[in-house]
Amino acid sequence: MPKGGLSTVAIVHDYENRYRGRIDIKCELQGMDRAELGAYMKAHLSYAGGKDEIFTDAALDELHRYASGAARAVNKAATHCLLHAAQQAKKLIDDTMVRTVIEAELP
Numbered sequence: 184m185p186k187g188g189l190s191t192v193a194i195v196h197d198y199e200n201r202y203r204g205r206i207d208i209k210c211e212l213q214g215m216d217r218a219e220l221g222a223y224m225k226a227h228l229s230y231a232g233g234k235d236e237i238f239t240d241a242a243l244d245e246l247h248r249y250a251s252g253a254a255r256a257v258n259k260a261a262t263h264c265l266l267h268a269a270q271q272a273k274k275l276i277d278d279t280m281v282r283t284v285i286e287a288e289l290p
Contacts, residue, residue, distance in 0.1 A: 214252025217244065223254065224261065237265075241278035249285050263288050 215223060221243055228237060238246070242264070250256035263284045264276050273280070 214250070215247075215254065215257075216252060217247045220247045220250075220252060220257060223257070227258075227261075237268075237274070237276055239275060239277045242276045242281045245278045245281040245285070249281070249289070260285060260289060 221240075224238060224243060224246075228234065238261070246257055246260055246264075249260055260281070264281055267280060267284050267288075268274070268276050271280075
């Protein structure tokens with residue numbers, strides 16, 4: 184520890200302890216199952232004024248496999264797929280495109 188001060192580890196530890204006691208509720212969200220993901224995608228495409236035939240069933244299977252049903256990961260992957268499809272002038276996103284985008288652009 185530096186002379187006359189706290190180390191970074193001690194500061195982080197103190198920060199975590201101070202705020203951990205202030206949390207009253209801990210909530211863990213379960214990932215969507217495949218059927219819920221399909222409904223989720225259809226609803227979001229509808230909200231955006233799109234049609235639900237943009238992603239094939241196989242593409243939705245790949246999105247679910249990648250994201251494990253986590254909405255944030257689904258949104259990120261789907262956005263990348265939509266951008267990729269627009270750049271390639273494709274009107275339909277299939278499982279091959281989803282795998283290509285995931286491998287090339289996502290962790």
